[in-house]
Amino acid sequence: MNVLMVYAHPSPTSYNAALKNAAVEALVERGVSAKVSDLYGMNFNPVAQLSDTVVPKNLEEVPEDLRIEREKVSWADFIIFQFPMWWTSSPAILKGWFDRVFAAGFAYGPGLYNHGNLKGKKAMLSFTTGGRHLGSYGPNGLKGKMDERLFNFQHEILYFSGMEVIEPFIVPSGVSEDERKEFLVQVKERMRVLEKLPTLKFHPLEDYEGGQLKESVVL
Numbered sequence: 001m002n003v004l005m006v007y008a009h010p011s012p013t014s015y016n017a018a019l020k021n022a023a024v025e026a027l028v029e030r031g032v033s034a035k036v037s038d039l040y041g042m043n044f045n046p047v048a049q050l051s052d053t054v055v056p057k058n059l060e061e062v063p064e065d066l067r068i069e070r071e072k073v074s075w076a077d078f079i080i081f082q083f084p085m086w087w088t089s090s091p092a093i094l095k096g097w098f099d100r101v102f103a104a105g106f107a108y109g110p111g112l113y114n115h116g117n118l119k120g121k122k123a124m125l126s127f128t129t130g131g132r133h134l135g136s137y138g139p140n141g142l143k144g145k146m147d148e149r150l151f152n153f154q155h156e157i158l159y160f161s162g163m164e165v166i167e168p169f170i171v172p173s174g175v176s177e178d179e180r181k182e183f184l185v186q187v188k189e190r191m192r193v194l195e196k197l198p199t200l201k202f203h204p205l206e207d208y209e210g211g212q213l214k215e216s217v218v219l
């Protein structure tokens with residue numbers, strides 16, 4: 001199994017860096033091939049020009065940074081995204097990575113969702129929040145339900161591109177030092193059973209008509 005970790009945090013001494021390092025260590029220990037795209041470390045340009053968002057007919061026109069990232073995505077069976085939650089989303093550098101790397105003709109198009117071009121691959125979000133617990137993202141939570149916050153990433157980017165999406169690994173970073181260390185152990189455990197982790201259930205395109213779920217369909 002080939003695993004790509006797309007990592008978006010500006011500091012190499014951050015807690016996210018520790019989670020990324022623990023995950024990669026566990027993957028390497030079990031003999032999995034792992035590559036990391038360290039977006040800040042690479043000084044990745046997240047600002048898409050329109051020409052980046054569609055694969056050109058002449059592949060020689062593809063910018064070198066996008067060629068390299070798309071090669072890594074094609075190589076990977078499994079892609080993990082490690083980042084801190086910023087404004088209930090990710091740091092902008094990761095959004096820009098999707099804008100530029102997941103171009104039409106590469107990640108999607110003509111096929112979408114369960115027919116997307118990255119079909120056969122799996123993806124997982126692994127991220128930290130502020131605070132000591134995730135209650136604000138639970139039922140009646142101040143910040144709205146977590147699965148609604150994550151719908152853009154999980155359904156509209158990853159599943160849109162054909163990937164199966166694994167349940168996210170979410171760490172409230174304001175817990176105690178001991179609990180944060182325990183999460184580093186847990187992320188390693190996850191890496192040991194990555195291919196067996198449960199996937200999120202999304203409807204196939206065939207369950208929709210005119211962009212609406214067919215009445216006959218119940219999840």
Ligand SMILES: Cc1cc2nc3c(=O)[nH]c(=O)nc-3n(C[C@H](O)[C@H](O)[C@H](O)COP(=O)(O)OP(=O)(O)OC[C@H]3O[C@@H](n4cnc5c(N)ncnc54)[C@H](O)[C@@H]3O)c2cc1C
Binds near residue numbers: 015016086129173
């Ligand atoms: C622009 C912005 C927007 C934000 N928006 C949101 C939001 O919408 N929702 C939300 O919930 N939060 C939000 N936050 C908070 C943010 O999610 C957290 O600050 C972030 O998740 C913490 O992760 P970190 O890697 O930056 O942690 P760090 O700040 O690096 O570390 C967190 C704690 O872990 C400790 N630590 C570091 N390394 C280790 C280690 N190896 N073992 C144990 N402990 C360690 C540090 O000493 C520190 O006490 C936002 C923050 C910013 C800057």
